Amino acid sequence: xQLVESGGGLVQAGGSLRLSCAAPGIxxxxxxxxxxxQAPGKExxxxxxxxxxxxxxxxxxxxxxxxxxxxxxxxxxxSLQMNSLKPEDTAVYYCAVFYGLGCPTLVDEYDxxxxxxxxxxxx
Numbered sequence: 001x002q003l004v005e006s007g008g009g010l011v012q013a014g015g016s017l018r019l020s021c022a023a024p025g026i027x028x029x030x031x032x033x034x035x036x037x038q039a040p041g042k043e044x045x046x047x048x049x050x051x052x053x054x055x056x057x058x059x060x061x062x063x064x065x066x067x068x069x070x071x072x073x074x075x076x077x078x079s080l081q082m083n084s085l086k087p088e089d090t091a092v093y094y095c096a097v098f099y100g101l102g103c104p105t106l107v108d109e110y111d112x113x114x115x116x117x118x119x120x121x122x123x
Contacts, residue, residue, distance in 0.1 A: 001025040001112040005095050008117030011085055017119060019080040021095030026076050029053070032098040033071065033078040034110060037091035037119075044094070048080060049103035058103045063089075085121045092116040 007019040021033055034049040048069040049058040057069055068081040078095065094117075096110035104110070 001097060003095050003097060003112055003114035005093065005114045005117040007079075008093060008119045010120045010122065013085060013087055013121055013123050015085050015121070016081070016083045017085065019082065019093055019095075019117060019119070021078045021080075021114060023076045023078070023095075023097055026097060030099070030101050032100070032103045034058075034096050034098065034103070034105075035069065035078075035080050036094045036096060036107060037089075038094070038116075039088075039091040042091075044107050046105045046107070047093070049098075049105065050078060051101070051103045053101050056103055058105060082119070085119075087121045087123045089119060090121050091119060093119050 004022045030053045032051045035047040036044050037047050038044040050069045050071050066084045071078045096113045098110045
């Protein structure tokens with residue numbers, strides 16, 4: 001399964017970016033796409049997730065109210081709309097796929113990963 005992220009870049013604090021994750025190789029019906037991020041010197045952390053089976057979503061407390069995840073199941077694409085960006089949102093953002101029900105939050109639960117896209121928020 002190949003996952004390809006796009007949409008990263010440099011933005012000023014308060015600005016917006018929209019990340020996309022294309023996952024054309026997914027064939028199973030029950031899966032979840034998660035977004036994670038990793039800042040320099042820090043562990044990879046879960047940001048958001050959406051389940052294909054029931055559309056349930058998860059957001060980390062740090063992004064609630066600012067980020068919105070959405071999916072286009074017909075195109076196997078998941079987007080992450082990021083608004084009101086802060087310098088602490090700066091990180092490499094990864095999407096990953098979990099085969100199963102629900103929306104796991106742990107890195108080790110995901111089966112395949114994209115290469116990541118850099119998001120830099122300047123103050």
